[in-house]
Amino acid sequence: MRYDIPYASRGQVIGLLGGSFDPAHAGHAHITREALKRFGLDQVWWLVSPGNPLKEHGPAALADRIKHAGRVMRHPKVKITGIENRLGTRFTAETLRGLQRLYPQQRFVWLMGADNLAQFHRWQDWQDIANRVPLGILARPGQRMSARMSRAASLYAPYRIAGRNSQLLAHADAPAWCFVNVPMMDVSSSEIRAAGNWLT
Ligand SMILES: Nc1ncnc2c1ncn2[C@@H]1O[C@H](COP(=O)(O)OP(=O)(O)OP(=O)(O)O)[C@@H](O)[C@H]1O
Numbered sequence: 001m002r003y004d005i006p007y008a009s010r011g012q013v014i015g016l017l018g019g020s021f022d023p024a025h026a027g028h029a030h031i032t033r034e035a036l037k038r039f040g041l042d043q044v045w046w047l048v049s050p051g052n053p054l055k056e057h058g059p060a061a062l063a064d065r066i067k068h069a070g071r072v073m074r075h076p077k078v079k080i081t082g083i084e085n086r087l088g089t090r091f092t093a094e095t096l097r098g099l100q101r102l103y104p105q106q107r108f109v110w111l112m113g114a115d116n117l118a119q120f121h122r123w124q125d126w127q128d129i130a131n132r133v134p135l136g137i138l139a140r141p142g143q144r145m146s147a148r149m150s151r152a153a154s155l156y157a158p159y160r161i162a163g164r165n166s167q168l169l170a171h172a173d174a175p176a177w178c179f180v181n182v183p184m185m186d187v188s189s190s191e192i193r194a195a196g197n198w199l200t
């Protein structure tokens with residue numbers, strides 16, 4: 001299947017929420033709505049990943065995950081995409097380089113839950129990512145401390161924008177990051193997978 005590249009007008013700020021979405025759930029939809037508000041984003045694109053490079057087991061078929069994500073998240077400012085499949089990228093740093101080439105007139109903010117900040121230093125070219133785009137981090141149950149104590153949080157401590165100033169993030173030059181203490185939803189794809197076959 002060939003996936004389209006979404007439209008964004010000049011000057012727009014686009015939040016990117018990458019994930020396996022295996023399957024998408026209410027927690028993803030919740031942090032997306034919070035990110036739109038807290039960071040003042042024009043759009044959020046979900047990047048449904050061909051497969052997380054750090055996860056051993058491959059996810060369900062991309063087309064099924066995208067279809068399901070479209071049912072979970074319906075919002076005029078949110079687009080569900082298979083951009084990484086289209087670009088032929090799996091690593092976030094490569095994806096961002098590709099997107100910045102394709103959209104030179106737009107700004108991107110990388111969004112992630114606190115669990116991903118905790119292991120961000122294991123990602124390929126993670127410092128290139130942090131130097132390329134602002135990072136918007138959303139609280140996740142049980143992950144606040146590990147995120148705050150993480151290698152990325154300590155190395156980039158001088159570039160942190162306080163949560164109360166979250167509206168500044170989207171227009172800040174990278175490196176910049178902001179942790180927002182949004183209300184939390186205790187839900188995960190692994191729990192849903194363990195409970196049965198979401199594809200049926
Ligand atoms: N309940 C949640 N609260 C905050 N962030 C979340 C939540 N669920 C997922 N995220 C974030 O959404 C992004 C995509 O998550 P992903 O698709 O891996 O879902 P997941 O529920 O973490 O999956 P799994 O349980 O398989 O690891 C990640 O940045 C993750 O941190």
Ligand SMILES: O=C(O)c1ccc[n+]([C@@H]2O[C@H](COP(=O)([O-])O)[C@@H](O)[C@H]2O)c1
Binds near residue numbers: 090092
């Ligand atoms: O680039 C990397 O090295 C890298 C390592 C782990 C995760 N990621 C990205 O982080 C996002 C969340 O992944 P996941 O599987 O936890 O949903 C998704 O976009 C992945 O491609 C990226």
